[in-house]
Amino acid sequence: MLLILTGIAVMALSGLPGLFPAVAGERGKHVSTAGTLMGGALGVSGLAASMIAGNSPEMSWAWGLPIGRFSVALDSLSAVFLLPTLVAAPLASIYGQGYWTESEHPGNAARLRFFLGLMAGALGMVVVARDAVLFLISWEVMAVAAFFLITAEDEKQSVRESGWLYLAATHLASLALFAAFALWHSATGSFALEPAGSSAGPSGLWTAIFLLSLLGFGLKAGLMPFHVWLPGAHANAPSHVSALMSGVLIKMGVYGLVRMTAILPMPPVHWGSLLLLLGTVSAVLGVAYAIAQHDLKRLLAYHSVENIGIIFMGLGLALVGRSLERGDWIAFGLAGALLHVWNHGIFKFLLFLGAGAVIHAAGTREMDLMGGLAKRMPRTAALFLVGAVAICGLPPLNGFVSEFLIYLGLFQVLQSSHAVSWGWPAFAVPFLAMTGALAVACFVKVYGVVFLGEPRSEAGRDAHDPPAPMIAPMVVLAGGCFFIGLVPWAVMPLLGDAVSAWAPGADPQILSMAPMGWISAAGGSLLGGAAVAFVWLRRRAAAAPRAGTWDCGCPAPSPRMQYTASSFGQFLVSQFAWALRPRVHKPELAGLFPAAGRFESRVDDVMLKKGVAPAWRWSLRAMGRLRFLQQGRIQVYVLYVAAFAVVLLAVSMGIHP
Amino acid sequence: MMAELLHPFVFLLASPLLLGVVVKVKAFFAGRRGAPLLQPYFDIWRLLRKEMVLSRTTTWVFLAGPATGLVSVILAGLFVPMGQVRAPLGFTGDFILFAYLLALGRFFTVSAALDTGSAFEGMGAAREVTFACFTELTLFFSLIVLARLSGALSLSRMIPAAGSGPVPAAGAALLLVAAALFIVLLAETCRIPFDDPNTHLELTMIHEVMVLDHSGPALAAVSYGAALKFYLFASLVAGLFASALPLSSAWPWGAHVFALVLVAVMVGVVESAVGRLRLVHAPRLLIAGGLLAAFAFVLVVKDVP
Numbered sequence: 001m002l003l004i005l006t007g008i009a010v011m012a013l014s015g016l017p018g019l020f021p022a023v024a025g026e027r028g029k030h031v032s033t034a035g036t037l038m039g040g041a042l043g044v045s046g047l048a049a050s051m052i053a054g055n056s057p058e059m060s061w062a063w064g065l066p067i068g069r070f071s072v073a074l075d076s077l078s079a080v081f082l083l084p085t086l087v088a089a090p091l092a093s094i095y096g097q098g099y100w101t102e103s104e105h106p107g108n109a110a111r112l113r114f115f116l117g118l119m120a121g122a123l124g125m126v127v128v129a130r131d132a133v134l135f136l137i138s139w140e141v142m143a144v145a146a147f148f149l150i151t152a153e154d155e156k157q158s159v160r161e162s163g164w165l166y167l168a169a170t171h172l173a174s175l176a177l178f179a180a181f182a183l184w185h186s187a188t189g190s191f192a193l194e195p196a197g198s199s200a201g202p203s204g205l206w207t208a209i210f211l212l213s214l215l216g217f218g219l220k221a222g223l224m225p226f227h228v229w230l231p232g233a234h235a236n237a238p239s240h241v242s243a244l245m246s247g248v249l250i251k252m253g254v255y256g257l258v259r260m261t262a263i264l265p266m267p268p269v270h271w272g273s274l275l276l277l278l279g280t281v282s283a284v285l286g287v288a289y290a291i292a293q294h295d296l297k298r299l300l301a302y303h304s305v306e307n308i309g310i311i312f313m314g315l316g317l318a319l320v321g322r323s324l325e326r327g328d329w330i331a332f333g334l335a336g337a338l339l340h341v342w343n344h345g346i347f348k349f350l351l352f353l354g355a356g357a358v359i360h361a362a363g364t365r366e367m368d369l370m371g372g373l374a375k376r377m378p379r380t381a382a383l384f385l386v387g388a389v390a391i392c393g394l395p396p397l398n399g400f401v402s403e404f405l406i407y408l409g410l411f412q413v414l415q416s417s418h419a420v421s422w423g424w425p426a427f428a429v430p431f432l433a434m435t436g437a438l439a440v441a442c443f444v445k446v447y448g449v450v451f452l453g454e455p456r457s458e459a460g461r462d463a464h465d466p467p468a469p470m471i472a473p474m475v476v477l478a479g480g481c482f483f484i485g486l487v488p489w490a491v492m493p494l495l496g497d498a499v500s501a502w503a504p505g506a507d508p509q510i511l512s513m514a515p516m517g518w519i520s521a522a523g524g525s526l527l528g529g530a531a532v533a534f535v536w537l538r539r540r541a542a543a544a545p546r547a548g549t550w551d552c553g554c555p556a557p558s559p560r561m562q563y564t565a566s567s568f569g570q571f572l573v574s575q576f577a578w579a580l581r582p583r584v585h586k587p588e589l590a591g592l593f594p595a596a597g598r599f600e601s602r603v604d605d606v607m608l609k610k611g612v613a614p615a616w617r618w619s620l621r622a623m624g625r626l627r628f629l630q631q632g633r634i635q636v637y638v639l640y641v642a643a644f645a646v647v648l649l650a651v652s653m654g655i656h657p
Numbered sequence: 658m659m660a661e662l663l664h665p666f667v668f669l670l671a672s673p674l675l676l677g678v679v680v681k682v683k684a685f686f687a688g689r690r691g692a693p694l695l696q697p698y699f700d701i702w703r704l705l706r707k708e709m710v711l712s713r714t715t716t717w718v719f720l721a722g723p724a725t726g727l728v729s730v731i732l733a734g735l736f737v738p739m740g741q742v743r744a745p746l747g748f749t750g751d752f753i754l755f756a757y758l759l760a761l762g763r764f765f766t767v768s769a770a771l772d773t774g775s776a777f778e779g780m781g782a783a784r785e786v787t788f789a790c791f792t793e794l795t796l797f798f799s800l801i802v803l804a805r806l807s808g809a810l811s812l813s814r815m816i817p818a819a820g821s822g823p824v825p826a827a828g829a830a831l832l833l834v835a836a837a838l839f840i841v842l843l844a845e846t847c848r849i850p851f852d853d854p855n856t857h858l859e860l861t862m863i864h865e866v867m868v869l870d871h872s873g874p875a876l877a878a879v880s881y882g883a884a885l886k887f888y889l890f891a892s893l894v895a896g897l898f899a900s901a902l903p904l905s906s907a908w909p910w911g912a913h914v915f916a917l918v919l920v921a922v923m924v925g926v927v928e929s930a931v932g933r934l935r936l937v938h939a940p941r942l943l944i945a946g947g948l949l950a951a952f953a954f955v956l957v958v959k960d961v962p
Contacts, residue, residue: 441786448771563779
């Protein structure tokens, strides 16, 4: 445990030396990368030691604050979330060496590295904290560090706007969590995050705690309809920060809810159903929004919403299984959800890093200006392809394995002849399948428009592969995609442990019945067969004459006539117009020789434009009346706090004389 | 046991023949004699011997398309039973792998189309992935009904037992699912009313326009893959028919061939009798298929024995 805490601390402070003039610049860069690497290595070895020893270490001491204790522990649930954090932060740091150089960003590179390390450390603390106060402190450090990471380029208007939106969202989440943990304290009498017995407290209180933590953690996870902050924040942050946020940070919302549902007493069946429903909506609409995007990073951000939805489907199923005491639903649902946490961390990290390389080379995030990059950046293209196939949940890569587990859990529902459980969770199955098909549509679009075909603008013509520090992390991540995809049985024991830690009544044995050997074999033969067929075609094509693309009789095709991201998605967007509300501006065509026109289509986030923004404006007007309280002087604010504390004291003494 | 050993050979060798049957039926309705039954084999053989021409725009992805498309459909086929004849491979949840293997093939086929940088192929690609979203929905609705009907989670046990599972009065549900899967068959294998394999105008094509730039062996792989895929989906529908036939356990192969030819004839009849849908209306038919299966699910889900 001490080893892990040391690793977390080293990681958190890795960027600190770089802030001092003595080690600024290039040296600071190396120091911070070395720090995150060392922190990661320490943490992973601590993790491995406790895994091998098979115990769950814990530590606890009073820290002299009026509330809470410094209490940390590592069980297999924490381990599942800690490992990605420890691995991801060094990878992001290495990538940052090539991506966010001192020469290109002299003003903020050191600051970015400092907050990157701090956020990674706080992430680690969040998952090991076993005390609500310590949890909230780590949570807040993580959230605020992420704010400074998102606003790295704060000279840009769009960056500032999405930063503020993020800050508002994350504080709303924190407020909800404060309330949830306060209720927790009043229900259990302590801030310790330990399982509350089954009998304690009225069920209304538990439901309130559950709903508040769903709001708080759902906001962080980007679950629909709480996702409004996510696309802008991911799009405007530096790419390795987006990768870290999408890969690890938003998973803290999942972790929080997994932890809360583990310690709350016996859940009623509608909690799980709610999660299942929200997950399904997030998955389908998240990917539908993604298809409508032309901004590469916004598109990837909406895919995070989709994948969080898939994770919540698994979690919801597990929770329903817990209510109905179905060990197999719990095992498949939770194992699928947790494995998808890893998998999404791996392939989304890979995709954001690839996107960073592409944006760096092409100088734009607009996909409709890219094209033909596979010839100019072959390594990036191949690595991005691995991520794209994986995120679609296709065999033989990792995304398939976790979706397979969730499917299997949902199909178990149909097997029961138990009278209570008439299989309504199975209705999620077709929508999960549709999500998969939409993801294929979306990533074929991304890969085709960005990497294939001919360049659509001058900027992409002389693009080239990025330097080794940016390629190497992507290679590691692609390896991870293949590893989990081809030898999925290797990770099953850890998932089984996590399932037992979550619900003592679960049936982790059933995971060994999951046909992981078959998936291995199928994946291997798929790779082998495809390689043989490819080599055969390649040989036959060796002497093939090269000609232009068949133009269907159009004499002078130009690269601008290729299908773009918008045109590729148009058909699907029109099918989902009821949810996406696309705004299309069409040119007027009149006469035999119409004048030059302009076509424009965009899809804004309906929830943001129609829901949050009006509410925001309204509250701004309403709160304007309180503006006289805002003096802008810190002494006055301290006075308010003191006055409020005195009033509280008086009230509480009135209640308990 | 012998029958199961025969399965992959029948699948790999007899698939193009089934397309020949469809062509014959269409010719019969048009009052023509039509191409010989073996014409699909001749076509593939001819393409295999031809040389390839590649577009200057393409990369390695262009060849990975037909390669992955063919291999994934072959692998998927090894999980699909032929009526009462079990598939050589099968495990709990194999139908998920089946659907996702086909999706993998689609991913690479469509990527290969976009690799040419042609607006026409992009058009076909966009349509293919759009329709697939709705076919997956229908396919999985059908699969949950079949899982419920048969009480099993593996294609080789789901399809043959669909008509005789634990759920009472399954006939109506079975019929609805068979109809839904027939719609999936038409859409996935590019048949009228979704797509016309014989049309001459690139603007209206889906699948054929995606492979405009493939030639020689690559096109042979694509055509052979299409034949295999047709056989796969026809087997699924035929399996449901055969599960309701009284004699299918006594003569599994006979019942399978009979049901398969029946499906092929039905496809031919539909292609001759029905016009093509406007592209924007095609998703409606697919959603209707999904609804049929959803109705079937409602029928079976509450009938707990």
